Amino acid sequence: MRFSKMLIPTLREIPADAEAISHILMVRAGYVRQLAAGLYIYLPLGLSIMRKITRILRDEMDAIGAQEIALPALHPAEIWQETGRWSVIGEEMFRLKDRTGRDMCLGMTHEEIMTWLAQKEIRSYRDLPQVWYQIQTKLRDEARPKSGVLRTREFLMKDSYSFDADEEGLEKNYQLHADAYHKIFSRCGLNFYMVQSDPGMMGGAVSHEFMAPSPSGEDEIVLCDSCGYAANVELALSNPKKIERKDWAFEEVHTPEKRTVAEVSNFLKINPEYFLKSLLLISEKGPVLAVVRGDQEMHEKKMNRIIGAHRPAQKQEVKDVLGVEAGFIGPMNQKIRIVADISLQEGVYASGANKQHYHAKGIRPGKDFTAEWHDITIAKEGDLCAGCNAPIRIEKVIEIGNIFKLGTKYSVPLNAFYLDEKGQEIPLIMGSYGIGPARIAAAAIEQNHDKDGIIWPKSIAPFDVVILPLNMNDAKTVETAETLYNDLNGKGLDVLLDDRDERAGVKFKDADLIGIPVQIVIGEKNLKDGLVEIKDRKTKEIQKVKVEEIVEKL
RNA sequence: CGGGGCGUAGCGCAGUCUGGUUUAGCGCACCUGCCUUGGGCGCAGGGGGUCGGAGGUUCGAAUCCUCUCGCCCCGACCA
Numbered sequence: 234m235r236f237s238k239m240l241i242p243t244l245r246e247i248p249a250d251a252e253a254i255s256h257i258l259m260v261r262a263g264y265v266r267q268l269a270a271g272l273y274i275y276l277p278l279g280l281s282i283m284r285k286i287t288r289i290l291r292d293e294m295d296a297i298g299a300q301e302i303a304l305p306a307l308h309p310a311e312i313w314q315e316t317g318r319w320s321v322i323g324e325e326m327f328r329l330k331d332r333t334g335r336d337m338c339l340g341m342t343h344e345e346i347m348t349w350l351a352q353k354e355i356r357s358y359r360d361l362p363q364v365w366y367q368i369q370t371k372l373r374d375e376a377r378p379k380s381g382v383l384r385t386r387e388f389l390m391k392d393s394y395s396f397d398a399d400e401e402g403l404e405k406n407y408q409l410h411a412d413a414y415h416k417i418f419s420r421c422g423l424n425f426y427m428v429q430s431d432p433g434m435m436g437g438a439v440s441h442e443f444m445a446p447s448p449s450g451e452d453e454i455v456l457c458d459s460c461g462y463a464a465n466v467e468l469a470l471s472n473p474k475k476i477e478r479k480d481w482a483f484e485e486v487h488t489p490e491k492r493t494v495a496e497v498s499n500f501l502k503i504n505p506e507y508f509l510k511s512l513l514l515i516s517e518k519g520p521v522l523a524v525v526r527g528d529q530e531m532h533e534k535k536m537n538r539i540i541g542a543h544r545p546a547q548k549q550e551v552k553d554v555l556g557v558e559a560g561f562i563g564p565m566n567q568k569i570r571i572v573a574d575i576s577l578q579e580g581v582y583a584s585g586a587n588k589q590h591y592h593a594k595g596i597r598p599g600k601d602f603t604a605e606w607h608d609i610t611i612a613k614e615g616d617l618c619a620g621c622n623a624p625i626r627i628e629k630v631i632e633i634g635n636i637f638k639l640g641t642k643y644s645v646p647l648n649a650f651y652l653d654e655k656g657q658e659i660p661l662i663m664g665s666y667g668i669g670p671a672r673i674a675a676a677a678i679e680q681n682h683d684k685d686g687i688i689w690p691k692s693i694a695p696f697d698v699v700i701l702p703l704n705m706n707d708a709k710t711v712e713t714a715e716t717l718y719n720d721l722n723g724k725g726l727d728v729l730l731d732d733r734d735e736r737a738g739v740k741f742k743d744a745d746l747i748g749i750p751v752q753i754v755i756g757e758k759n760l761k762d763g764l765v766e767i768k769d770r771k772t773k774e775i776q777k778v779k780v781e782e783i784v785e786k787l
Numbered sequence: 788c789g790g791g792g793c794g795u796a797g798c799g800c801a802g803u804c805u806g807g808u809u810u811a812g813c814g815c816a817c818c819u820g821c822c823u824u825g826g827g828c829g830c831a832g833g834g835g836g837u838c839g840g841a842g843g844u845u846c847g848a849a850u851c852c853u854c855u856c857g858c859c860c861c862g863a864c865c866a
Contacts, residue, residue, distance in 0.1 A: 246799045249799070249858095249859080250860095270859090325865065343866095392866090637866095705824090706824070736826085737826065738824095738827050
């Protein structure tokens with residue numbers, strides 16, 4: 234491809250509305266343009282990246298026996314009503330009516346439609362297993378699109394679905410996908426982890442996410458370097474730092490105007506980890522008191538799984554429900570539901586005394602109050618691994634893929650059954666597996682860039698090599714460039730020839746920005762000795778090579 | 788949806804607080820010519836704006852007021 238014939242609108246300056254590195258670089262280097270919030274146009278370079286990525290996806294999916302099909306993006310509501318998700322999913326689903334007034338929606342995922350197809354076409358155990366996939370556009374009315382291509386309202390997804398006769402078959406397909414995903418992300422040149430995750434609205438029991446470390450990521454994962462434990466913080470287990478057991482007797486202490494853990498901790502000269510932090514929540518079924526250790530934070534999602542939707546109580550509600558001002562509440566003698574963090578079953582603590590301007594010391598969980606014990610805290614740096622007690626790490630990550638064991642969550646409501654050897658109707662056992670190619674691209678940039686621009690992994694770069702003839706007015710330079718361009722193209726390489734009549738500086742800057750892994754620099758001086766330079770974008774190493782040896786050096 | 792920020796030329800910005808010497812300006816990009824050719828050259832000339840939109844206040848509005856639309860960030864939410 235000739236640079237002069239290709240739409241590569243590079244920008245000298247950082248776009249005002251971009252903050253994430255991948256976003257800045259994709260826009261600056263001319264890969265994408267934004268149409269509206271969460272809607273992106275892929276320019277030729279951007280599309281090229283997506284093609285390279287989806288080629289790898291198809292390659293590895295085909296390798297595990299998955300079959301590519303294509304489903305509509307526009308769905309009738311009925312199918313979604315049958316699984317219940319029409320009402321479970323809120324505003325995130327684009328809904329519309331057709332001309333006859335029939336409810337429709339735009340596909341945000343395709344479990345329903347794939348299961349519908351399976352219900353139609355799979356009859357017998359002899360048909361199983363089946364794995365179907367597609368690479369198709371998903372539409373979600375995201376509350377907050379962000380970070381460029383990382384969270385958009387319309388995006389490409391490779392989604393596959395497995396149908397098995399039993400759990401054993403599912404386990405096999407799940408494992409095949411996990412392996413394929415490892416290969417895919419490795420081939421794309423990414424650093425990533427496979428971590429335990431929360432199935433969320435997808436349902437099902439087991440799920441894992443593939444996470445690429447990046448400061449622009451929206452998720453956090455817990456990692457244990459010692460035993461290899463890796464999980465999304467949404468469900469990660471960890472033990473708070475051990476503390477010594479105090480032998481305080483129960484007593485009430487006057488703590489005038491001291492309300493927060495920090496204030497009381499300072500006032501009483503007791504470290505925060507010896508406090509019980511009580512938070513009043515208002516759930517749909519009434520007030521709930523959540524109790525965590527003073528140095529810990531409650532995790533909304535973990536709590537959500539236990540008590541359902543809830544919100545923090547307002548100051549007045551605290552007084553109305555518990556009879557004492559916020560700041561002095563404690564779990565003792567409460568009539569309402571109490572959910573306490575599981576780490577608090579042991580020990581002796583201080584807390585609000587349920588009395589204005591008083592706190593209590595020497596509280597013994599189990600004796601002075603009872604509670605439902607659950608893991609409700611956010612794992613944090615410095616906590617100990619729940620498995621092996623080594624200190625854990627937390628990393629920010631981009632979710633680039635996920636795999637779910639769905640079981641019969643969709644097959645039962647949609648009547649997707651097969652007949653086994655005995656002629657019995659058995660629901661199909663399903664799994665679903667997703668990868669976002671745009672997130673792969675963004676993660677690749679996040680993980681591979683420098684101050685000059687993108688440094689693409691070779692496997693997904695839009696071109697293998699860029700030729701930079703530095704002076705287009707020098708006949709020898711141009712001739713050499715053209716010859717090389719033809720030769721390398723002939724070898725099957727994707728070559729970009731910067732044939733613009735621009736100064737050398739402009740070409741260097743653009744080449745670095747765009748991030749093609751190899752640059753061939755053709756300058757007059759070297760050419761007098763029959764040499765050109767091969768420059769590595771990543772290491773910046775330059776080797777001078779005889780013109781006729783270029784092809785074999787690449 | 789709550790909080791914050793921002794909309795002025797293709798891009799990045801100043802001007803807005805304190806309305807009028809600004810005919811709305813600067814850098815880059817763009818067009819013409821010359822020059823130059825190894826890291827976003829140099830010189831000269833030039834084109835491009837309903838100041839997001841609507842309404843209002845005023846002799847006078849990019850600037851003040853009201854409404855509205857859009858984008859970004861934090862949070863809530865999130866297959």
